[in-house]
Amino acid sequence: MSEITREDVQHLAGLARIALTDDEVTSLTSELSAIVDAIATVSEIAGPDVPATSHPVPLSNVMRADEVGETLSAEQVFAGAPSHDGERFRVSAILGEEQ
Template identity: 65%
Template sequence: MSDITPELVRHLASLSRIDLHDEEVTSLTSELGQIVESIAKVQEVATDDVVATSHPIPLQNVSRPDEVGETLTQEQALSNAPDSADGRFRVPAILGGEQ
């Protein structure tokens, strides 16, 4: 049997500033009790020789090494731009009045 009581649920709800009706208190008392009991069962079988894990399958970084490769020249990058000026993309202003 867990130590979760309706008074504890009301107290926690008060601390959380949650207004609970009597039916909700009854329901939460039962649900929280079951959760506490389930955690207790897991703690009974947990042993020191079992390493805690955050994921069941070991993960590794799958990104490739950062290597310098071929890059576009400034002219190539701007070749398909609808508008450019002074070696940069030229776009319509998005702030200010209509143009």
């Protein structure tokens, strides 16, 4: 059983620049000790033959594959545009100029 002391918690709080009250130090001391004990228990059970995982269930990509489809011609693209020069849409300046 690993023991986290009040001094350990106060030292960590100082490193993190966190001000803790005496009650918070007491509470965090027991909570951190419980966390360290839980990690130690898992480490005892999980041997070298157990691979580390981040998820208990394998993840897979759920997106559909990209497929090339029909595209619009330049004329079709610009047909609904209020203003264009045949290669680009024309828009009002938004920075530094009056409209």
